[in-house]
Amino acid sequence: MLFKVAFDKEIHIIKSQTTMTLQDLKLQVPKVFKQHPERFYFTYLDEDGDEITLATEDDFKILLSAKLKSVKIIIKEKSEDFYDETQKIELTEEDYV
Numbered sequence: 001m002l003f004k005v006a007f008d009k010e011i012h013i014i015k016s017q018t019t020m021t022l023q024d025l026k027l028q029v030p031k032v033f034k035q036h037p038e039r040f041y042f043t044y045l046d047e048d049g050d051e052i053t054l055a056t057e058d059d060f061k062i063l064l065s066a067k068l069k070s071v072k073i074i075i076k077e078k079s080e081d082f083y084d085e086t087q088k089i090e091l092t093e094e095d096y097v
Helices: 022-032 057-065
Strands: 002-007 010-015 040-045 051-054 070-077
Touching (some): 010 022, 022 040, 022 057
Antiparallel strands (some): 002 010, 040 051, 040 070
């Protein structure tokens, strides 16, 4: 699979043979992009046109299992409110036992 990774108007192609994990893909960004957000995340459009966030290794494995020839992955800047308050989990001391 070829990843067409884009930020603003800059697009680079990264081969999946050298990018086997989401972390691998994240590490490629500063190597190939002249400018990129300091904190970022990835999204792509699936076959239904839904914007899918690549947030975990499982998300990335699902993308790889789609057996696509290529996919366009968009780099988006991660803001402080990336996750809203409803997605935060409060842990108590009992959770660590």
